[in-house]
Amino acid sequence: MxxxxxxxxxxxxxxxxxxxxxxxxxxxxxxxxxxxxxxxxxxxxxxxxxxxxxxxxxxxxxxxxxxxxxxxxxxxxxxxxxxxxxxxxxxxxxxxxxxxxxxxxxxxxxxxxxxxxxxxxxxxxxxxxxxxxxxxxxxxxxxxxxxxxxxxxxxxxxxxxxxxxxxxxxxxxxxxxxxxxxxxxxxxxxxxxxxxxxxxxxxxxxxxxxxxxxxxxxxxxxxxxxxxxxxxxxxxxxxxxxxxxxxxxxxxxxxxPDQLDSVYQALVLATRDYIEKNGFRGALLGLSGGIDSALTLMVAVDALGADRVNAVMMPFRYTSEMSLEDAARQAKNLGVGYQVLEIESAVDAFMDILREPFSGLPADATEENLQARCRGVLLMALSNKTGQLVLTTGNKSEVAVGYSTLYGDMAGGFDVLKDVPKTWVYRLSEYRNQKAGTDIIPRRVIERPPSAELAPDQKDQDSLPDYDLLDTVLELYVEQDYSAEAVIRAGYDRDTVYRIVRMVDRNEYKRRQSPTGPRVTRRAFGKDRRYPITNGWRPGD
CATH class of the missing domain: 3.60.110.10 (Carbon-nitrogen hydrolase)
Incomplete structure (x- = not known):
């Protein structure tokens, strides 16, 4: 039979x-x-x-x-x-x-x-x-x-x-x-x-x-x-x-397939089906010249084909020449639609409106977030006009600790990397280049220190622990449900651990407003990990 x-x-x-x-x-x-x-x-x-x-x-x-x-x-x-x-x-x-x-x-x-x-x-x-x-x-x-x-x-x-x-x-x-x-x-x-x-x-x-x-x-x-x-x-x-x-x-x-191959294929399949089954014409995203948007763009092209993907570079005065060059190079490598939309005038217009209410107050993350929100407005306008879905580019490490801007770089319909830790973003980028037999994701994008470029000479590691350490602690705390004290007993610095778990705990409200994204780890944010936004739980327990 x-x-x-x-x-x-x-x-x-x-x-x-x-x-x-x-x-x-x-x-x-x-x-x-x-x-x-x-x-x-x-x-x-x-x-x-x-x-x-x-x-x-x-x-x-x-x-x-x-x-x-x-x-x-x-x-x-x-x-x-x-x-x-x-x-x-x-x-x-x-x-x-x-x-x-x-x-x-x-x-x-x-x-x-x-x-x-x-x-x-x-x-x-x-x-x-x-x-x-x-x-x-x-x-x-x-x-x-x-x-x-x-x-x-x-x-x-x-x-x-x-x-x-x-x-x-x-x-x-x-x-x-x-x-x-x-x-x-x-x-x-x-x-x-x-x-x-x-x-x-x-x-x-x-x-x-x-x-x-x-x-x-x-x-x-x-x-x-x-x-x-x-x-x-x-x-x-x-x-x-x-x-x-x-x-x-x-x-x-x-x-x-091995782990890298299977995770990458899962991201491609999830992205394709989300866009196809929901009736979008294609995908668009902000291409910053950084590794997260580079990998997201690569996945989108593998999912849909280059003719259905558009990338938008939205520079501000803090955007480096390197970022402009690398974004343009990757867009050309992949053959996607590409355009540059300057946001200087938009940010200045908002700052002019806010001049009086901000009077006497020192500059802080507010001004940085305003840049990201201007970019989010432009991407959503393009989405409305073209029928293409905005792909956000935040990775699991950033989503976990809230290293993102609500209504800014979080604005969009699907986060391809939502359950992909930053260290895996690097591994998957290397994997995809090896599969292509060339640096289709530019080598400099992989090797340069990651930066949001929202302030002069800004680096992610100015605000966050080293990603190798951060991802290890997050895996224990988020995926394996270790308490803060249990993570410390596993050999990690007390102050660093408490800093990380407090960031995770206090950013639940952001995660509830973030786009959905494919689950690839043992425990993802969303259906898999549901914590109350308002709670008095002590992180050491």
Missing amino acids: RVVIAQRNFHVGDIEGNSQRVIAACEEARRLLGADLVIFPELCLTGYPPEDLLLRPSLNTRIEEALGHIASAVSVPLVLGYPAVRNGRRYNVAGLLRPGELRPQQEYFKQCLPNYRVFDEKRYFHTGDQPMLIEVGGLQIGLTVCEDIWHTGPAAAARDAGAQLLININASPFRRDKHDERVEQVSARARETNLPVIYCNLVGGQDELVFDGGSFAVNADGSVAVQGGFFSEALVPVDVQAAVQGVELQGEQLSV
Whole structure:
């Protein structure tokens, strides 16, 4: 028997469009690959995560209509994920749909509902408590959904019910090293049950989540038998063959990308899908001559193509000649639209309006922020006029400590680097140059000391600790939930640690007003880390 994994990119809320994607994939898998069974990701009819769309009164009716439409149009059995209300309760379902059926006659209800980090499934679903076996080609197959495979119970129950093979459908979001953890968990269930497992995952970007695909299959001994591709749609054939004991899986094994490659591909996919699925014509950004905007521009071009990306240099009197040269050079290297808009007259006009209210008050960060806000106004005006999305360029290190200007460089629709620490910005820039075989991001941009250039001879390190130290402390405090005292016990200077965690804590209000951006680390700001803006928590605790 041949099972084909349909690793597809579904659009949240587009039930009709997703139904057509299912039909097209089934027919392609049947015609080109000889599929006997096609399997699709978790909640593929709604897309994942559908969030409060699940509460819409018409959702269940739309799902039932879509299932009937699919069954009337396909010529091969399929397993797919969808929400369903049964006996007054909503479940996260994996159902077997055979050609010609009005609706699935066999449905499995997800038993383990994740309710941590980016997951909120107990808000919407009831838990199932029974295994479900389906019979295809004379084979008894146990169905499971995503989180089920991270626990021993559902797989063991399917084995005890007589399963010869397990299928696990997923919407498992990307983060660094996530694929290794998936393989480890799935292989453990295979060894425990002595059953092979086919793992189907979603691919695509959805707001701050990125789904990397990477569907695979393991044999009963836990060894990987089939490995699909990453960050793109694919039909992955898995051949199920009789073996001395049970069944054995066979198929192609593609390479698994390393950390740098996978993070970069995740940023590209997230940016492309956010812009495409939300109907923007392209992207534009302020190109400062610094490394953050340089990497953001590179990602945008890889996501959309140079003809749909525009860069704007907005110099002020503190902008160095080096920045002007490097921004122009990168724009030329990439072939994007490029223009220079001076902001001197705009800043002077605002300062003239504010002359009286500012009278007698010393100059401070206010004047610096005014420059950034003038740039934000220009970018948003261009966005309104052209229909292109403004990409902001703040990295995770800056977002964490509030080293950014509200309504200035934070003004925009999508922050490509929001979950990328500054040290990783350098690593990804080097990676992209190596991949290109040339310094497509100018060497001087990577090597020069970073600066916001809002004041004479300004350097980031005048206001922030060294980025290597800052990122290490942030990883412990933000991603691993160390307390300030625990970070200090790990060997870091007390005054520096308290300075950093206080900046993180007091800038929650800024982060709540920042654009969304793709999650690539263990814990990102947004769905993943939600702290109250107003609180009296002591940072040492």
